[in-house]
Every structure is written in C-alpha cells, then in structure tokens.
Amino acid sequence: MSDNQNLLAEQRRALILDEVRRRGGVRVNELTRRLHVSDMTVRRDLDALARQGVVEKVHGGAVPVAAATTHEPGFEAKSALELGAKQDIARAAARMVPRGSAIALAGGTTVYALAQQLVEVAELTVVTNSVRVAEAFHAARRALAPSVHPARPGAATVVLTGGVRTPSDTLVGPVADAAIRSLHFDVLFIGVHGISADAGLSTPNLAEAETNRHFVRAARRVVVLADHTKWGTVGLSSFAALEEVDALVTDAGLPSAARTQITERGPAVVVAGEEDDGEADRDTDI
Known part of the structure; x- marks a missing residue:
C-alpha cells in the first residue's frame, strides 16, 4: 500500500477497499501505519466505505461484505472502486473506436470512463442507455460553447434511450428495449456486474439483463470492459455467454488461469498497459 501522505480521500479509500478484499480484512492500526494518517481519518474512511455497502465494520477494523446476487450498488459507490484500473481500461478501449463509427455504450462506471475518452473522437454516433454517459458528451459540448451550445463540426451524435432508471443510472425496460431492437452498431462496449466461465456476463437487475x-x-x-475484481462474481441474471463476446478489456490483476479460461471460450483478452501504446490507432478495427 502507498506511503503517500497526500492521497485524496477517494484514492485512500480505494486502497483500503483493495486491501480489505485482498486480505479478507484489515485493522485500523495497520492502516494508520501504512497510510501515515491518523486513527480518526482511517475510521472516517471505513465509515464512508460501510455507507457505500462495500465493507462491514468490526471491532478494530473492517471485513468485506459478501454481496447477494441481487445486490446492485449505486453509481457513486462503484465509482470509488478500482479507479486506476478503470482509467487504464478506458484508454485501451478508446483505441478500438474508429472515427465515424456507430457504437453503443451501455451502463457502468468503466464505460463512463471510456465515454470521457471519446468526447473528442470525430463523427461518432453513440447510442447509450446510460444517463452518465450522455451527460459526459453533453458536458464536453457545453464546455466548448457555454453560451450557445452549437454542434461543432464532427461532434458526436448521441442518442439516449428512454426507460426506467436503475441505481446504476442506466435506463432499462420495454422503452429502452424497443429503441435498441431497431438499431445496429459497429461495436458495443459494455460493463458487467460479474463475469465467469459458466455464468458468462451477469447483473443483479433483471430488467437490465434483458436490455443488455x-x-x-x-x-x-x-467488447466487455471489466477490471479483475469482476472475475468470478455472478449476479442474479446472465445476459450473454463468453462465446458471444469478441474481446474483454481488463487490467493486469486478472489471473493467468482466468485469461486462459476466457480465451478458450473465444474472446480475445486485452490487458490494459500490456498492449503497445505506440502502435495503437483509433482507425484500426478490433
């Protein structure tokens, strides 16, 4: 764990959560020594993580929460997890997007990170059921022309489906399903609650599973965007088998045995940071 005394609270809590998951629990006095912060700061961090529902406080420390297959964390709670990995995955996935293509961006915090990488890619058509993704493109346009909001030449065309909003800020249900059924995309980028060899891609939300x-x-x-912590997690409803996936973009934390299991089912595994950044090109199809 980092000894940086100037870590932002969000970064510090992400490090604490990673330690809790890796070791199965941590003690307050261990965290104060490793992070070089006060006992009170660590307890506040644990309180915040407990409110997000990702750790359970116990006497002297914290342990992981065993999530039920129906538990769906909110967008803000998931945003604080695996921050570095999500940014790396987003940058790697952005290089898979050819200019002028029609893409779909489903919900999730990693897909949102990808959207932030794509706001300057020319002539994209983006269909999304994520309120956050649509807001990312809208904010980029507004920043360029705060008073009149004209569509700049080559700016992305963004289509937001209707539907019922989930805790993850995605729109699902019959309205979203009808809109998606009538369209065709070059590439779908989708996040997952869980991914496994047997269950494939899964989510705790039944309506979201159908929309997916x-x-x-x-x-x-x-193309699935998922950091290593999603491997082995199974939500209530599966919505695709691994054989239906063309590529998984993940981080270096995914075990080699898992990579083998995935590639044996068909998808290519792209590990963010291990690809050759110098030769990557947005105009190269995946």
Whole structure:
C-alpha cells in the first residue's frame, strides 16, 4: 500500500477497499501505519466505505461484505472502486473506436470512463442507455460553447434511450428495449456486474439483463470492459455467454488461469498497459 501522505480521500479509500478484499480484512492500526494518517481519518474512511455497502465494520477494523446476487450498488459507490484500473481500461478501449463509427455504450462506471475518452473522437454516433454517459458528451459540448451550445463540426451524435432508471443510472425496460431492437452498431462496449466461465456476463437487475441482451444482439462486435475484481462474481441474471463476446478489456490483476479460461471460450483478452501504446490507432478495427 502507498506511503503517500497526500492521497485524496477517494484514492485512500480505494486502497483500503483493495486491501480489505485482498486480505479478507484489515485493522485500523495497520492502516494508520501504512497510510501515515491518523486513527480518526482511517475510521472516517471505513465509515464512508460501510455507507457505500462495500465493507462491514468490526471491532478494530473492517471485513468485506459478501454481496447477494441481487445486490446492485449505486453509481457513486462503484465509482470509488478500482479507479486506476478503470482509467487504464478506458484508454485501451478508446483505441478500438474508429472515427465515424456507430457504437453503443451501455451502463457502468468503466464505460463512463471510456465515454470521457471519446468526447473528442470525430463523427461518432453513440447510442447509450446510460444517463452518465450522455451527460459526459453533453458536458464536453457545453464546455466548448457555454453560451450557445452549437454542434461543432464532427461532434458526436448521441442518442439516449428512454426507460426506467436503475441505481446504476442506466435506463432499462420495454422503452429502452424497443429503441435498441431497431438499431445496429459497429461495436458495443459494455460493463458487467460479474463475469465467469459458466455464468458468462451477469447483473443483479433483471430488467437490465434483458436490455443488455438486446444490446448484444444488435452489435456486430461486443467488447466487455471489466477490471479483475469482476472475475468470478455472478449476479442474479446472465445476459450473454463468453462465446458471444469478441474481446474483454481488463487490467493486469486478472489471473493467468482466468485469461486462459476466457480465451478458450473465444474472446480475445486485452490487458490494459500490456498492449503497445505506440502502435495503437483509433482507425484500426478490433
């Protein structure tokens, strides 16, 4: 764990959570020594993580929360997890997006990070059921022209489906499903609650699972964005098998045995940071 005394609270809590998950629990006095912060600061961090529902406070420390298959964390709670990995994954995935293509961006915090990488890519058509993704493109346009909001030449065309909003700020249900069924995408980028060899891609939200199935059917290529902590997690409802996925973009924390299991089912595994950044090109199809 880092000894940087100037870590932001969000970064510090992400490090604490990673330590809790890796070791199965931590003690307050261990964290104060490793992070070089006060006992009170660590306790406040643990209180914040407990409110997010990702750790359980116990006497003298904290342990992981065993999430039920139906538990769906909110967008803000998930945003604080695996920050570095999500940014690395987003940068790697952005290089898979050719200029002028029609892409779908499903919900999730890693897909949101990708959207932030794509706001300057020319002539994209983006279909999304994520309120946060749509807001990212809108904010980029507004920043360039705060008074009149004109569509600049080459700016992305963003289509936000309707639907019922979930805790993850995605729109699902019959309205979203009908919109997606009528469209066709070059590439779908989708996040997951969990991914495993047997269950494939899964989510705790039944309506979201159905909407995701329509996304998968409408896309020529399917790219999953998932950090290593998603491997082995199974939500209530599966919406795609690994054989339906063309590529998984992940981080170096994914075990080699998991990479083998995934590639044996068909998807290519792209490990963010291990690809050759110097030769990557947005105009190269995946």
